[in-house]
Amino acid sequence: MRALARAISLVEDGAPEAAAILREAFPRTGRALVVGLTGAPGAGKSTLVDRLVARYRSERRRVGVVAVDPSSAFSGGAILGDRVRMQEHATDPGVFIRSMATRGHLGGLSRAASDAIDLLDAAGFDPILVETVGVGQDEIEVARAADVVAVILVPGMGDDIQAIKAGILEIADLFVINKSDRPEADRLAADLQAMLTLAPEDGRPRPGVFRTVALRDEGVPELREAISSFVTGAGAGQRERRRRDRAEARFLAVLSERLLGRVLETAVRSEGINAIVEEIAGRRIDPYTASERVLERVVIR
Amino acid sequence: MRALARAISLVEDGAPEAAAILREAFPRTGRALVVGLTGAPGAGKSTLVDRLVARYRSERRRVGVVAVDPSSAFSGGAILGDRVRMQEHATDPGVFIRSMATRGHLGGLSRAASDAIDLLDAAGFDPILVETVGVGQDEIEVARAADVVAVILVPGMGDDIQAIKAGILEIADLFVINKSDRPEADRLAADLQAMLTLAPEDGRPRPGVFRTVALRDEGVPELREAISSFVTGAGAGQRERRRRDRAEARFLAVLSERLLGRVLETAVRSEGINAIVEEIAGRRIDPYTASERVLERVVIR
Numbered sequence: 055m056r057a058l059a060r061a062i063s064l065v066e067d068g069a070p071e072a073a074a075i076l077r078e079a080f081p082r083t084g085r086a087l088v089v090g091l092t093g094a095p096g097a098g099k100s101t102l103v104d105r106l107v108a109r110y111r112s113e114r115r116r117v118g119v120v121a122v123d124p125s126s127a128f129s130g131g132a133i134l135g136d137r138v139r140m141q142e143h144a145t146d147p148g149v150f151i152r153s154m155a156t157r158g159h160l161g162g163l164s165r166a167a168s169d170a171i172d173l174l175d176a177a178g179f180d181p182i183l184v185e186t187v188g189v190g191q192d193e194i195e196v197a198r199a200a201d202v203v204a205v206i207l208v209p210g211m212g213d214d215i216q217a218i219k220a221g222i223l224e225i226a227d228l229f230v231i232n233k234s235d236r237p238e239a240d241r242l243a244a245d246l247q248a249m250l251t252l253a254p255e256d257g258r259p260r261p262g263v264f265r266t267v268a269l270r271d272e273g274v275p276e277l278r279e280a281i282s283s284f285v286t287g288a289g290a291g292q293r294e295r296r297r298r299d300r301a302e303a304r305f306l307a308v309l310s311e312r313l314l315g316r317v318l319e320t321a322v323r324s325e326g327i328n329a330i331v332e333e334i335a336g337r338r339i340d341p342y343t344a345s346e347r348v349l350e351r352v353v354i355r
Numbered sequence: 356m357r358a359l360a361r362a363i364s365l366v367e368d369g370a371p372e373a374a375a376i377l378r379e380a381f382p383r384t385g386r387a388l389v390v391g392l393t394g395a396p397g398a399g400k401s402t403l404v405d406r407l408v409a410r411y412r413s414e415r416r417r418v419g420v421v422a423v424d425p426s427s428a429f430s431g432g433a434i435l436g437d438r439v440r441m442q443e444h445a446t447d448p449g450v451f452i453r454s455m456a457t458r459g460h461l462g463g464l465s466r467a468a469s470d471a472i473d474l475l476d477a478a479g480f481d482p483i484l485v486e487t488v489g490v491g492q493d494e495i496e497v498a499r500a501a502d503v504v505a506v507i508l509v510p511g512m513g514d515d516i517q518a519i520k521a522g523i524l525e526i527a528d529l530f531v532i533n534k535s536d537r538p539e540a541d542r543l544a545a546d547l548q549a550m551l552t553l554a555p556e557d558g559r560p561r562p563g564v565f566r567t568v569a570l571r572d573e574g575v576p577e578l579r580e581a582i583s584s585f586v587t588g589a590g591a592g593q594r595e596r597r598r599r600d601r602a603e604a605r606f607l608a609v610l611s612e613r614l615l616g617r618v619l620e621t622a623v624r625s626e627g628i629n630a631i632v633e634e635i636a637g638r639r640i641d642p643y644t645a646s647e648r649v650l651e652r653v654v655i656r
Contacts (some may be wrong), residue, residue: 073643080641094395301636308647314611320655335602339382342374345610353654354621
């Protein structure tokens, strides 16, 4: 467990050893079921993930959790709440929990999360639950990396279906109405069904709608079953395409990160990134011309 | 107006003319006040932006609006709601509204939004209101590009202050409690004040808390005043640092996008990106080794 934690940290920090670690791990990956769980803050994702973990543990499966919270980027650390909430599983060697904030610019978050998933996978954790705050582009990227994506909604959060944007609809394999003991739950379920009925056919199976009250463990066994059923049933045909999409996104993210790193180290360092930034901030040079100047020094054989 | 719309489209699409357009526009930029407005879906951002636009119009200022919604990435278009809502200003030549979905991976969204802001700025729009869904990394990047950032909250969205994550707190220059005629508004205001009192000193002025009911135009004049007061008062000292941070982020985003584009065109095309992706998806090569192979062909003089 300690070696795994350390490996994830090295990978997350982009340490020099990271590439070698991932290279070693890679042939052992591709076995775990990756479950994405996404929803707005306050939807009760954390509690639901917690209950799912308990469920899988009762089946003696080793469970990995990657909790992604880009909004903690600025405070630089994991959310205290996540730590507290997961304390039930903190001493269980069959559960590995990792909270992740963002890793700088440019897609670094989904790259780091994918790497962490690979390491957990190689270490034999299965399933791996990936929890994201489901609004931003990066989080959607992370969710897309999953074999099955559950979108978690909560009654009374918005005034209407407006909160369920098209993007969320398009990544959802399952909808979960959490806190479904609230009075507005029926209306949300009806709105959701109406929306799903009206949604254009895109060849994917229509997502099922499930109700849970995670705090009281209600509906969680059914959700756990639905996840399995999706993967072996309705979603089986998409699995290959998704894995391919994931491979492409990862390749581009890794390549881009390394390219920029290399160029900043060599081409830019010699004249100093600060000097360039000052010139741009002072409107003496635009970012495109500044980039062109650097690119002139990059040769592809 | 048509030329501007076309220029923004070219820039957004990364057309060959984009760099030349931005190069021309750049010396004319840096004059507009850029106001970021961010909040969860359903917070009423759109209505509030609409009211602020009306307010600035009554002062005969030409107003630009950039509405960023990454969740519409999958549907590929702007949100119908945005279009409908803004119809009041649609025929007003003193208002320019642009909705933006995501532009692919890797920070493309904040890059495209920054470019659009520059074009509006060069065209003489001032202020420019930038509306984002305030959870993901990309949206936070966009908000950070602003001279002043208002975070919009709404009572009763979450059960507690949990929804106001540390990251949001750290980007907020002003807090707006919209729909503040709801009964939970007082509790939210009290929670927020308590949180602000407890927040560690980071040298920035403590954000003010404002109440609005955008639908009835209540509190909007006060908010408009607060925006000006922040920029000339409490926020004046930060403006240079922010502009520098913005310049750095833009330079890196543009450089990264161009680098990757160039490499994909030349080094990768010859052997075919699909072949590489298939190998990664089949776990025959890891993304790091695949990237290394491409990078071996990149030489920096």
